[in-house]
Amino acid sequence: MKEIKVEGQKRNGLGKKAAKLLRKEGLVPCNLYGEAKGENGLPVAMAFTSSAKELRKIVYTPHVYVIKLVIDGEEHTAIMKELQFHPVTDALLHVDFYEINEEKPITIGIPVKLNGLAQGIRDGGRMNLSVRKINVKAKYQDIPEHLDIDVTNLNIGKSIKVGELSFDGLEMVTSKEVVVCSIKATRKSQQAAAEQ
Secondary structure (H helix, E strand, O other): OEEEEEEEEEOOOOOHHHHHHHHHOOEEEEEEEEEEEOOOOOEEEEEEEEEHHHHHHHHOOOOOEEEEEEEOOEEEEEEEEEEEEOOOOOOEEEEEEEEOOOOOOEEEEEEEEEEOOOHHHHOOOEEEEOOOEEEEEEOHHHOOOOEEEEOOOOOOOOEEEHHHOOOOOOEEOOOOOOEEEEEEOOHHHHHHHHHO
């Protein structure tokens, strides 16, 4: 998995008013949830800010990154867990990060990459990619940048489900019944089949 560095500063002012002022300065309020737990056993978040420009490189990309968060000189290894956007302007409002370590497995969505020219496409069918990411569970060092799926032998009317896939060191979290991709018949392929 690719690594990327993001700089941030701890923030003291919490709440809507403080967040609004930060956004006016081009900063995005963020939380880092980690190993630390509060009295009630729930994870305690470290509140910090990062510039919208800095976060752009991890938000607007199809890639999944392990993020080296440098908050006031202190380094944390994390993954992006949740994003919030403004409903009208689509501006980034808030980011939640989850601190990871080398021992504990994490669950994360990994992009799907289809390889090969499917037989069904050669016969005039059309490829339909149903899911762009599949959730997997593994230690972060074992997680690949994308999941390669060979579609060479896929025919018209056939599909590949998550349950049919297996990757070394990865546990599939997405339901086995979820269709990853399928090949739909087109008018051209139906005419070709009728002529035979």
